[in-house]
Amino acid sequence: xxxxxxxxxxxxxxxxxxxxxxxxxxxxxxxxxxxxxxxxxxxxxxxxxxxxxxxxxxxxxxxxxxxxxxxxxxxxxxxxxxxxxxxxxxxxxxxxxxxxxxxxxxxxxxx
Amino acid sequence: xxxxxxxxxxxxxxxxxxxxxxxxxxxxxxxxxxxxxxxxxxxxxxxxxxxxxxxxxxxxxxxxxxxxxxxxxxxxxxxxxxxxxxxxxxxxxxxxxxxxxxxxxxxxxxxxxxxxxxxxxxxxxxxxxxxxxxxxxxxxxxxxxxxxxxxxxxxxxxxxxxxxxx
Numbered sequence: 001x002x003x004x005x006x007x008x009x010x011x012x013x014x015x016x017x018x019x020x021x022x023x024x025x026x027x028x029x030x031x032x033x034x035x036x037x038x039x040x041x042x043x044x045x046x047x048x049x050x051x052x053x054x055x056x057x058x059x060x061x062x063x064x065x066x067x068x069x070x071x072x073x074x075x076x077x078x079x080x081x082x083x084x085x086x087x088x089x090x091x092x093x094x095x096x097x098x099x100x101x102x103x104x105x106x107x108x109x110x111x
Numbered sequence: 112x113x114x115x116x117x118x119x120x121x122x123x124x125x126x127x128x129x130x131x132x133x134x135x136x137x138x139x140x141x142x143x144x145x146x147x148x149x150x151x152x153x154x155x156x157x158x159x160x161x162x163x164x165x166x167x168x169x170x171x172x173x174x175x176x177x178x179x180x181x182x183x184x185x186x187x188x189x190x191x192x193x194x195x196x197x198x199x200x201x202x203x204x205x206x207x208x209x210x211x212x213x214x215x216x217x218x219x220x221x222x223x224x225x226x227x228x229x230x231x232x233x234x235x236x237x238x239x240x241x242x243x244x245x246x247x248x249x250x251x252x253x254x255x256x257x258x259x260x261x262x263x264x265x266x267x268x269x270x271x272x273x274x275x276x277x
Contacts, residue, residue, distance in 0.1 A: 001115065001116065001119060001231065001232045001234055002229075002230065002231055002232070003227050003230045003231065003232055004221065004227065005119065005123075006232065007221050007227070008218060008221070009123045009126070009127070009156075011214055011217045011218060011221070012127050012130075012214065013126060013127065013130055013149075015210045015211070015213050015214035015217075016127070016130040016131060016133075016134065016210070017130075018209075018210045018213055019134065019206055019207055019209070019210030019211075020133065020134045022205075022206030022209055022210060023134065023202070023203045023206035023207065024134065026139055028139050028181065028184065028185060029133075029139055029142050031181075032133065032142060032143065032146050032181060033133070033134070035146065035173070035177065036130060036133065036146065036149065039149070039150065039153050039169075039173070042153075042165075042169075043153055043156055043157075046156075046157060046160055046162050046165060046240075047160065047232060049239065050160050050161075050162075050232050050233050050234070050237060050239075050240075051230055051231070051232050051233070053233055053237050053239050054231065054232060054233030054236075054237065055230075057233070057236075057237065064238075064239055064244055064248065065239075066237075066239050067239045067244055067245065067248045068248070070162060070164070070165060070239060070240060070245060071245065071248055071249055071253050073165055074164075074165065074168065074245075074249070075256060075260060077168060077169070077172050077173070078260045078263070078264070079260070079263065080172075080173075080177070081172055081176065081177060081264075081267075082263050082264055082266075082267035083267075084177050084180060084181075085180065085267050085268065085271045086267050086270050086271050086274070088180055088181070088184045088271075089270070089271040089272075089274040089275045090274060091184065091188075092184060092187065092188060092274075092275055093274050093275065093277060095188045101188065
């Protein structure tokens with residue numbers, strides 16, 4: 001499978017996420033689009049790790065080249081989980097204050 | 112066309128279609144459900160790449176924990192459909208045009224990059240996605256970041272409680 005296919009797939013998913021952040025006004029949906037972008041990047045990291053692993057296996061049959069990328073993906077998931085918990089707490093607090101999750105209410109970060 | 116290619120294209124079409132449905136759904140709960148489908152498609156891609164540990168972690172963490180948290184918050188704050196005014200058509204059109212231009216730019220960039228021309232992926236072989244090599248690497252070379260991430264979780268938990276309690 002050529003690496004280009006995976007790159008195009010991840011670019012499409014990432015661009016859909018960007019479009020969602022630009023077009024939607026609901027803060028929760030914007031947040032979900034950010035998660036979508038994170039996942040596109042994760043998939044691309046795994047694809048590249050398998051690409052380099054394949055080329056390293058030709059040289060050395062016991063090579064573990066590319067394992068770093070999968071560990072990075074694991075850490076990205078960890079950070080995303082922490083980020084979601086804090087971000088959703090902020091959205092709930094914002095809803096308590098303004099009774100809306102419309103991000104246009106947040107254009108001035110005070111009041 | 113081999114079975115791997117068939118699965119790749121099916122999963123890709125599934126992922127992109129569900130991702131588009133996340134955007135066009137009016138109801139945020141439908142968006143969450145479509146996003147869960149996107150995560151399942153991405154987990155399928157991980158299995159196709161023999162990254163079994165990440166496939167399972169993706170399902171457990173993203174589809175299981177994070178999206179349930181989203182659903183919980185949406186149901187907690189009870190977003191009504193009419194309480195969310197839509198953006199004007201022009202703003203939406205500009206957003207789609209900007210996203211499409213971004214995609215076109217990056218695709219053009221990838222098309223002319225020399226380093227990745229003719230490179231192939233190792234699809235079903237290779238052991239780096241299995242839990243044994245990953246665990247060895249995680250607890251030997253990456254044990255300090257692992258411990259730091261536990262501190263990060265603790266601080267995120269404390270922060271979420273403090274922000275939510277107020």
